[in-house]
Amino acid sequence: MSRLFAFGLGFSAQALAARLARQGWGIAGTARDAAKAGQLKARGYAAVRFAGEPGNQELVTELQGATHLLHSIPPGPGGDPVLAHYRDDLAKLGSLQWIGYLSTVGVYGDQQGQWCDEDTAPTPNSARTEARVAAEQAWLAFGTETGVPVQVxxxxxxxxxxxxxxxKLRAGTARRINKDGQVFSRIHVEDIASVLEASIARPRAGAIYNVADDEPAAPGDVVAHAAKMIGMTPPPEVEFAEADLTPMARSFYEGSxxxxxxxxxxxxxxTLRYPTYREGLASLFPEHQSQARLKEKL
Incomplete structure (x- = not known):
């Protein structure tokens, strides 16, 4: 039987897991704390608490029989925690047929608004994205050494x-930060699952894929569009230079x-189900209409 093990069975991994479970796959994975592991178990998944530590024998046990491995845990100060502590255990598995490593388009750094594809050389502009590039290379090297197809x-x-x-709009945390020429690319979680499913069906060792929709857009445009959909006044625009942003939030604006x-x-x-943010937001609109009606009744 096919069996997916996900290091970091979170938002994106669960979208894939739900599809595979409906096809009869076994699903196992990790969560950072016991509460989240319990939630995964309630969904019928085998879950192990893992926060990057070595020597987790429960994790090693659950790895046995995994045919497909999905990894979404970001690297830490010591590099990739999975390869750092469980490389030998993974290399010994004779069942693996596919490994997917979830990275970020942040590895391209600042392209000054230009288009970049998989042939564009990474130019990381932070310690966080430098670590991502190193983790990508480490996993691709692991695939070469073991013969297991690794895809990034x-x-x-x-x-x-x-x-x-x-x-964010309903919580009052949405912001419209204006920075000249700033655009971001986005991707709906279900389209991520479609890409991963397609790769599982036709693995290519060493492949790197950009996973994004068709229309990069300024973040303020997306906020304004969503606000209009739900009849809210969009938050006022704030100039980037005047915005009070956390270091993490500010780092996202350092590359266009x-x-x-x-x-x-x-x-x-x-074929993307949600080729732009408009289709993606339209698919989520009924969810928020239902929430609004529930609040009115209360």
């Missing part, structure tokens, strides 16, 4: 049910780039 997926900004600009996605279409045959 560079994800654009992820959104989906329960994690979208609608949620448009992410090309042709390879997932030409090689994997993927």
């Amino acid at each position: 997926f560079r994800l654009a900004g992820i959104y989906g049910p329960g994690r979208s600009v609608f949620d 780039r448009r992410i090309g996605n042709q390879l997932i279409k030409s090689e994997l045959g993927v």
Whole structure:
């Protein structure tokens, strides 16, 4: 039986896991704390608490029989925690047929608004994205050494049910930061799952794929569009230089780039269900209409 093990069975991994579970796959993975592991178990998944530490024998036990491995845990100060502590255990598995490493388009750094594809050389502009590039290379090298096909997926900004600009608008945390020429690429979580499914069906060792929709856009445009959909006044624009942002939030504005996605279409045959943020937000709109009606009744 096919069995997926996900290091970091979170938002993106669960979208894939739900599809595979419906096809009869076994699903196992890790969560950072016991509460989240318990939630995964309630969904019928085998879950192990893992926060990057070595010597987790429960984890090693659950790895046995895994045919497909998905990794979404970001590297830490010591590099990739999985390869750092469980490289030998993974190398000994004779069952693995596919490994997917979820990275970020942030590895391209600042492209000054230009388009970049998988042939564009990474130019990381922070310690965080430098660590990502190193982790990508380490996993590709692991695939070469073991003969297991490793694929790297560079994800654009992820959104989906329960994690979208609608949620930020209703929570009062949405902001419209204006920075001249700034654009971001995005991807709906279900389109991520489609790309991963397509790669599982046709693995290519050493492949790197950009996973983004068709229309990079200024973040303020997306906020304004979503606000209009739910009848809210959009938050006022704030100039980037005057915005009070956390260091993490500010780092996201240090690079402007448009992410090309042709390879997932030409090689994997993927047709995006949500080719722009408009279709993606439209798919999430009924969810927020239901929330609004519930609040009115209360």
